[in-house]
Amino acid sequence: MRVLLIEDDKLIGDGIKAGLSKLGFNIDWFTDGMIGKNALESAPYDAVILDLSLPGIDGLDLLRLWRQAGHDVPVLILTARDALEQRVNGLQNGADDYLCKPFALTEVAARLLALIRRRHGQLKPKWVHGNVVFDTASRSVSCNGEPVTLTPRELEVLELFLLNKDRVLARTLIQEKLYNWDDEVSSNAVEVHIHHLRRKLGNGFIRTVHGVGYTLGDEP
Known part of the structure; x- marks a missing residue:
């Protein structure tokens, strides 16, 4: 954030x-x-x-x-x-x-x-999407009841999508949320973070909307 x-x-x-x-x-x-x-x-x-x-x-x-x-x-x-x-x-x-x-x-x-x-209308300390649970107090994540280790940047990406469940997020917006003006950002940084989240939380957790950006996948 x-x-x-x-x-x-x-x-x-x-x-x-x-x-x-x-x-x-x-x-x-x-x-x-x-x-x-x-x-x-x-x-x-x-x-x-x-x-x-x-x-x-x-x-x-x-x-x-x-x-x-x-x-x-x-x-x-x-x-x-x-x-x-x-x-x-x-x-x-x-x-x-x-x-x-x-x-x-x-x-x-x-x-x-x-x-x-x-x-964002998220009043509970635990945010849930399908089988993924993000505990905002401990900043811990579980998937199918098992703990998942995410890097600090991956946690930020997950947090961003859970705060915007019904939105398609443009790549440029995601980058602006993750990095400040002092950061050096590689051209494919957003894609790398999303790839890692898909690998750890399921390939369908984040869905690509071609020509627009990314959004959370449907809850199983």
């Missing part, structure tokens, strides 16, 4: 990016509010972590601009402004959740996942 982080404190931002990356999130981090504003319009993010005290533009003003423009991406505000009035103000201006500094990284990850699940 690709997440936009806008945080001007370099120590905090570096910790969030490193920690969430280890937990399976793909993080783009910017320290300037206006650059972050433009980033949301340039990539298919699943969620945003937004600090309020930013150079260039206040976080609440940035949030208002996004909502006025029709962006419905879930936004988690992460800030030192912990007064009740400020928290209410953030939520009333379009934030989906609010965490005050200092915070636990595991809670940030859990809240992000809850926001993304809710956006």
